Amino acid sequence: MSRQFGQRAVVIGAGMGGLSAAGALASAFREVIILEREALPASVMSRAGVPQDRHPHLLLAGGLQALDSLFPGYERDLADAGAVPVNAFKDIQYERPDVGALPRRDCGTTLLCASRPLIEHTLRRKVMAIANIKLQTQSRVTEIVPAASRPLVKFENDAGVGAAIEADLVVDASGRGAPTLGLLDVLGWEKPQETAVGVDISYTTAVLRPGNVSSDWKILVTLPDPATSATSGLIIPLEGGRWITSISHHGAPDRPKTWEEFLAVARQLKTPAIYNAIYKLLPPGGLRHFVLDESRWRHFERLERLPRGILPVADSLCRFNPVYGQGMTVAAREAKLLRGILDRVAGEADPIEALQAAFMSEVGAFLQAPWNMGVNADFAYPTTRGERPEHYEESRQFEAALFRAVVADPVVQRAFSDVLQLMEPFELLNEPDMRRRIEAHSLAQNA
Ligand SMILES: Cc1cc2nc3c(=O)[nH]c(=O)nc-3n(C[C@H](O)[C@H](O)[C@H](O)COP(=O)(O)OP(=O)(O)OC[C@H]3O[C@@H](n4cnc5c(N)ncnc54)[C@H](O)[C@@H]3O)c2cc1C
Structure with a gap:
């Protein structure tokens, strides 16, 4: 397969979904342009467009594998940058209300723990090393203009100066799918049905100094009994010897506002393991909060038609409850799916149409299992809103x-x-x- 899909693919958004998709597309198009609304930092640091990046982000082993196969050497680069290897389940203390802590057996899998900024920064460097991918920052997409053959993507810089670019394929990895939904509006076409599950998850997070947490585990998860409590706790290691700890709560009640309140909540978790690990510490950067009201699957895959050359991916298509740590991995695995389809449909008379049809027909089945795993667990909490899944x-x-x-x-x-x-x-x-x-x-x- 060499660039026979067309002159140009445009990817909207340089988050995990957009970067992964751009890598998957690079060998099929003469050029891939990523349009990102923000100015991206040169070093590893949080950014405003991805406010969730100050909270724990577990890259599951399936996501690490997918990224390493799309970007050979990604795993090594992440490890070299300081990500911490964690053996599942030898290094994981996973405490459940029903059976207690799961056995710490070696299940043959290693994940790498790091901050979300490092996970993304390492990926961005891999993407930027691909000669025909161009990352254009401070370029906020305002509209996709429909066209019979090649859609036109309009964008503007911070000063409001606009420009437009034609593309054979437009991948919407903007996180909310607004450009694709806007296009459906303009066309007057049917919008996708949505399955929304109201979880009102609140996160309170602190980063802890290097070397301060002494433990025989590397990840600690304490889950509540949903009948009596909605509060979970998590600690994972970060690069630089730091740790990140989070209290999350289904049903978004009051959240801890001070470190003392955080410790008081940690003490009341199902076991005191997190409290015991952190009670002598003081987070240098204070507490960070995040609330997510709903997980949401926009069923673009059920639409009878999508405008030619438009593909919504990652969170634009399906945003998961973050407590199950699936979003980045699903984004990376969708990119792998895309890559496999590109190989398969390369010889078709209209490869863009074949690509779009195959991706939309396969992605639904792919999303179903991670979605069900999360939603089934969510409905154990009485405050969860929405329709219970079948069975x-x-x-x-x-x-x-x-x-x-x-x-x-x-x-x-x-x-x-x-x-x-x-x-x-x-x-x-x-x-x-x-x-x-x-x-x-x-x-x-x-x-
Ligand atoms: C609190 C929290 C914790 C999480 N924890 C985990 C975890 O442990 N593990 C995990 O795998 N996932 C986790 N996630 C989910 C994860 O963050 C996302 O699933 C993942 O980032 C994939 O998102 P994305 O690339 O689709 O969107 P995003 O990462 O949101 O990126 C979208 C990008 O598009 C840009 N953009 C938006 N609009 C435009 C526009 N109009 N024009 C140009 N650019 C635009 C944004 O600036 C941004 O760079 C968590 C989420 C939250 C909220």
Whole structure:
């Protein structure tokens, strides 16, 4: 496949979704232009356009693998920049209300923990090393103008000076899908149905100084019993020997405003492990907050038609509840899906149409498993709003048996780890041998 898809692809947004997609497209187009509204920092630092980047961002092993295959050497570069290797589950203290802490077995997978700015910065450097990708900053896309053959993308700089560029393919990785939704409006075409799940997740986060957390784990997760509490805690390591800790709350109540209040909430978690790890410390940068009201799947994939050459990806298509750490990994894996489709449809008479049709028909099935995993867990909290997924009770019973099996059976734990890390499809847990192992731990079976 060499550039036969056209002259130019335009990607809107230089977040994890846009950068990953640009890398996937580079060999298929003469040039790929990423339009990003912000001025991007030259060093590793937070930026205003991605306010969530001050909160913990776990890059799951499935995402790391996808990025490394799209950008060979990404994993090594991230590790060289100081990301911390974490073995699942040997280095992870994962505390659940039903079965307690999961066994710390080596499930054969290593993830790399780092701040979101470092994860993105490392990716941006990889992308910028690709000769035919151009990253154009301070270029806010205002509109996609429809055209029979090649859509026109209009954008403007900080001074309001406008410009426009034609593209064979426009990938909307702007995070909210506004350019694509605006285009549907202009055309008067049907908008996508949306599945929204109201979670009102509030995050309160602090970064801790190097060397201060002493523990025999590298990641600590403490989950509540949703019947009695909606508060979870998390600590993960960052580059530079630092740690980041977060309290998240379903149902967005009052949030801790001071470090003392943060510690008081940490003390009341299901176990005192997080409190014990941090109570002597003081975060130098204070607390940061974030509230996300809903996870939201815009079902572009169900539309009978999309304007030619338009592809919404990553959060523009589906924004997950962040507590399950899926968004960046899904974005990277969507880019891999795109890459695989490009290879497959390269010989078609109209490869752009074939690419768009294949991506939209495959992405829905791909999103379903991570979406279900999160939403099923969300509905255990009484404050969650929206429609319960089909077969909800069945899924909850399966999950209860699954965690008992994870504790008892190393084979199940390894499979669960691979599914959780989005390395393997959820169906792995439904294969006959695995199903038998899990069902051996269902309460009905044991009665
Ligand atoms: C609190 C929180 C914690 C999270 N934790 C995790 C985690 O642990 N693990 C994980 O995998 N994911 C996590 N996520 C999700 C993750 O941040 C996103 O899924 C991921 O960043 C992919 O997003 P994206 O590239 O689609 O959008 P974004 O990262 O939001 O990037 C969109 C980009 O588009 C630019 N842009 C927007 N509009 C325009 C425009 N009109 N023109 C030009 N540019 C534009 C923005 O400036 C930005 O650079 C978390 C999210 C939140 C809110």
